[in-house]
Amino acid sequence: MCELFIMSPLQSTASDILIEPRAVDESRPLRIVVIGAGISGILAFIRLNQRVPNLDLCIYDKNADIGGTWLEANVIIQATGALNNRRWPNIPGLHDFGGKLLHSASWDVDYDHSLKWYSIQIVLGMLQQVAHIDHYVRSRTWIAPRFAREYLEQRGSELDNCEEVLHRRSGVVSLLIDSDSFLIDTFTAEEIKSFETDHQDFGRIKSEITKIDRSGIVIADGEHREVDAIVCATEFDTTHTPHFPITGRAGMTLATRWKQIPEIYLSVAVNGFPNYYTSWGSNTGLDGGNLLILIERQIDNFTQCIRKVQRDNIRALSMKANAVHLFTQYCDSCFAGTVIFPHAIEVVASPRWEDFDIEYVNNNPMSWFGDGWTQNEKLDQINVDYLDDDRVDFPQPAEIMHSVNIL
CATH class of the missing domain: 3.50.50.60 (FAD/NAD(P)-binding domain)
Structure with missing residues (x-):
């Protein structure tokens, strides 16, 4: 104290x-x-x-x-x-579900989610790999519009020389390639096109979930939707x-x-x-x-x-x-x-x-x-770094300084 x-x-x-x-x-x-x-x-x-x-x-x-x-x-x-600090959402019957129950913060990497019907809040990464996804979401995601793009074009993209910069940091490049190769994968033209089109195997559901039973989800209007797996991407402390x-x-x-x-x-x-x-x-x-x-x-x-x-x-x-x-x-x-x-x-x-x-x-x-x-x-050391040009506070040239009236 x-x-x-x-x-x-x-x-x-x-x-x-x-x-x-x-x-x-x-x-x-x-x-x-x-x-x-x-x-x-x-x-x-x-x-x-x-x-x-x-x-x-x-x-x-x-x-x-x-x-x-x-x-x-x-x-x-x-x-x-x-x-x-993840938590399971407080939905009646959640743990009575007979299929696979997943949480985004504790993912089961060994689970094969292909050819399954999903109820989920994580969509883009799985859309190409499952039979069907129901996306339960209260409202649309708000994304700010782009701004000042014209200035970026005038300056030139700062990504133009990224390869040159990375070549000077070869250790970083090898580390990324060895451990996070998925970060440098690029989308194919077909994948990009699929992101821009509507999917018959995708449903966006805004209705409230009232309960979950052994085979699926019941929403507020009484409809029961059967699924193979439920992914919870919500509920954190x-x-x-x-x-x-x-x-x-x-x-x-x-x-x-x-x-x-x-x-x-x-x-x-x-x-x-x-x-x-x-x-x-x-x-x-x-x-x-x-x-x-x-x-x-x-x-x-x-x-x-x-x-x-x-x-x-x-x-x-x-x-x-x-x-x-x-x-x-x-x-x-x-x-x-x-x-x-x-x-x-x-x-x-x-x-x-x-x-x-x-x-x-x-x-x-x-x-x-x-x-x-x-x-x-x-310590009997000599340090004259203050003489280096980058440490000296040189005055600006007279032609770019503000005029000063001396009275």
Whole structure:
């Protein structure tokens, strides 16, 4: 348990200030735990290793091939995702069904689904391989129209030189071909044409399912449709509450904190839980574009927080309760008329330090200043990278600078 320490300038004297035996630019060693080895966990592993020196990183995952033995860490990153805890839909008689019952999140790869009649919410990947599919769906899928295509044509497709780029990364090419060859398969002309035409062996059913019996599905109008297999592509626990206890200050658990509403600042941090960050948290902008880019920006946000903790010798970086409350109010107001997280990538990319409370190691706000040395001096190293052209802040040529009147 960490106690908040606040020092007024009037309370301190020269004799009170502790000179820390550390360089001003020293990155103190940190242990970081990432919970989850999915997309967010992988991105966290990449970014943290790129940008955080003196790092001791451990990733925990529920699967047997990844694990760890730590009991303590300086920073916790929850990267468990939102679609990792599947459930069977609450439909009367579901488990009385006599055919094959499948879930999209736990697929039986050995099951032969050819020549079968299906009830399913996953269509495109199986349409060419089954005798018939009934697609039960409440409404049509909304897809944003394309935009700015004319600018892409003017610039030229960025895929034009993808082969050249991949040739420079031969290890990546071989890895993709060996492990994910299905990703580089292309559709034949016949397959593309089949996607654009109506299928007699496909039915879209919007009527509510009332029950399931041994041979099939009964819908609201009383019709009974016999099927060989049912695929459930719905029902996940998306409450964002972790499936393991996380306890913050004053003994408050995250489950209790989020019992009424999962309040979280910019989808990444919660007050009362210092040095704790979550990827793809509540209010993450799922409709804001490419999800991977947004997760990368969230990881960038964490990384900057971690670097500040390292360089400034900070013990705890905590969200202010008022910042969380104001963001919740903003969401309630903004999302009353839209589901789009406005400019999510720009908003999440960098932390706003004024929204954090900061507590320092040894309760010493001047500990960041160190003992008057730099790391290079202590280690007898010479670093002149600042002389490289890409590190020098050259002024722009006079002809492109704004005119300045000197009075």
